[in-house]
Amino acid sequence: MAEETRWLSPAEQDVWRTFITMTAALTDGLDRQLQRDAKLPYTYYEILVVLSETPERALRMSELAGLRGSSRSRLSHAVSRLEEAGWVERRECPTDKRGQLAVLTDAGYAALAAAAPGHVGAVRAALFDRLTPEQVRVLGEISAVVLDGLDPDKQLPGNRCFGGAAASDDPHTPDPAARPDHGQPEVAGTA
Numbered sequence: 001m002a003e004e005t006r007w008l009s010p011a012e013q014d015v016w017r018t019f020i021t022m023t024a025a026l027t028d029g030l031d032r033q034l035q036r037d038a039k040l041p042y043t044y045y046e047i048l049v050v051l052s053e054t055p056e057r058a059l060r061m062s063e064l065a066g067l068r069g070s071s072r073s074r075l076s077h078a079v080s081r082l083e084e085a086g087w088v089e090r091r092e093c094p095t096d097k098r099g100q101l102a103v104l105t106d107a108g109y110a111a112l113a114a115a116a117p118g119h120v121g122a123v124r125a126a127l128f129d130r131l132t133p134e135q136v137r138v139l140g141e142i143s144a145v146v147l148d149g150l151d152p153d154k155q156l157p158g159n160r161c162f163g164g165a166a167a168s169d170d171p172h173t174p175d176p177a178a179r180p181d182h183g184q185p186e187v188a189g190t191a
Contacts, residue, residue: 026126033122037117043068044078048087048112050157051104058103060093066155087111103104 008016031042038045050067051057059067065075079102082088087108093099104112128136147158 029126030119030122034115034119037118038111040111040115043070044082045112045115047075047078047082047102048104048108051088051102052109052112056103057109058091058101060096061090061100061102064102067157069156082108085111 012050023067027042034040034045034137040048046068047064049147050064061075061079062072064071064079068075070078079088083090085108089104089105090154091101091103131139138152144161147156148154150156
């Protein structure tokens with residue numbers, strides 16, 4: 001027998017629609033800022049961020065697709081555009097001749113470093129400057145709970161521990177668990 005549908009209550013429906021509208025507007029606003037200021041789509045920025053965080057700035061294409069929650073064909077198209085810009089190179093995987101690595105070039109790292117301050121400003125203005133420290137903590141906790149349900153094997157990036165000693169309410173105190181895409185990339189002479 002089919003399980004009975006658990007319809008959303010009016011309050012849940014309001015929260016759901018507000019959440020969906022907010023996340024779409026936030027992503028769209030961040031994409032517009034990056035396109036305008038850095039000539040870089042948000043999805044490409046995120047690829048550069050992931051590569052910048054890996055050893056030797058290189059990652060298997062299949063692994064990169066998984067970390068970005070993207071299909072391999074969509075990622076391949078994005079990497080092709082990043083190759084055209086000189087920001088990423090494809091190389092053969094030394095341990096698996098069938099696989100390819102996406103490698104962040106020095107030019108790609110410089111593009112990321114140049115784009116990061118404007119992106120951080122947009123993230124701060126659109127989200128964090130509007131919230132109290134308590135709301136930021138609660139948003140982190142809620143996001144972690146939802147992410148754990150969607151990704152129980154923890155394949156996707158994201159801090160899932162909030163409110164402990166690693167979290168800081170001081171925006172000037174580096175948080176080692178914070179994602180570098182919302183902070184300044186480590187660039188020689190600026191860290």
